[in-house]
Amino acid sequence: MSIIEEWYWQDFEEVGSTNDEAKLLAQSDNYDRFVVTSKKQSSGRGRRGREWIAIEGNLFASFGLKIDAKYIGELSFIVSLSALEMLKEYNYNLNVKLKWPNDVLVNDKKISGILIEREGSFFIIGIGINVIDYPKNVDLLYDAISMKDVNIQSDRLDVLNKYIKHLNHCLSEWDANGFEIIKQKWLDNAKSLGKEIIVKFENDEKKGLFSGVDDNGYLLLDIDGSIEKIYAGDVFYI
Numbered sequence: 001m002s003i004i005e006e007w008y009w010q011d012f013e014e015v016g017s018t019n020d021e022a023k024l025l026a027q028s029d030n031y032d033r034f035v036v037t038s039k040k041q042s043s044g045r046g047r048r049g050r051e052w053i054a055i056e057g058n059l060f061a062s063f064g065l066k067i068d069a070k071y072i073g074e075l076s077f078i079v080s081l082s083a084l085e086m087l088k089e090y091n092y093n094l095n096v097k098l099k100w101p102n103d104v105l106v107n108d109k110k111i112s113g114i115l116i117e118r119e120g121s122f123f124i125i126g127i128g129i130n131v132i133d134y135p136k137n138v139d140l141l142y143d144a145i146s147m148k149d150v151n152i153q154s155d156r157l158d159v160l161n162k163y164i165k166h167l168n169h170c171l172s173e174w175d176a177n178g179f180e181i182i183k184q185k186w187l188d189n190a191k192s193l194g195k196e197i198i199v200k201f202e203n204d205e206k207k208g209l210f211s212g213v214d215d216n217g218y219l220l221l222d223i224d225g226s227i228e229k230i231y232a233g234d235v236f237y238i
């Protein structure tokens, strides 16, 4: 246990899900900002009820932040933009893009996933980053890649420290200047803005032009000239 730049930090050897440990810490209400990490994670969760397969050496971190629930959309962009900026710190020329709602892609493949949950007055922001590897021989919804695959040699704690630095920076910028600048930066780095995408739902899918995001975090899909707001779904590029 220690404090990393004003974040209370707990690192475990093994947990089920760092999001669950973070929820327990949120219930104790001892810290307004904290981060829980673990070397191993036996039942990691992904978005929309999926599993997140945890390979030892990758980063599994869950941040607890006491923020009003109405900011869910804004926060989602802040945490993914911070991951993009962290990766650019390792290599400014890296081909990093953001994918709605909060995935981070390198060379069009998923390098990081984020799961945001709520516990009392806290957001629990779980982030998985493929530092050294990604699951092979399993059916992944999206192609994956690791930092090591693009010649970034690092380890989970260095990635954590750099991520926290960028998260602090984005949170301060949000605090000082509001959401507009964050949203614009997110859109500047979004993959396929203005292009055709498919959004898949449980039993349905919609095709349209990816025309932006709104302040609530909804994806704006232009279907034959009328804008539809999408709250949840899986984006695929054409």
Ligand code: BTN
Pocket: 016, 017, 018, 019, 020, 043, 044, 045, 046, 047, 048, 050, 052, 059, 060, 061, 062, 103, 112, 113, 114, 115, 126, 127, 128, 129
């Ligand atoms: C996704 O892309 O589906 C989101 C994946 C989120 C995975 C991280 S790993 C740390 C934290 N603990 C979990 O159980 N899930 C998140």
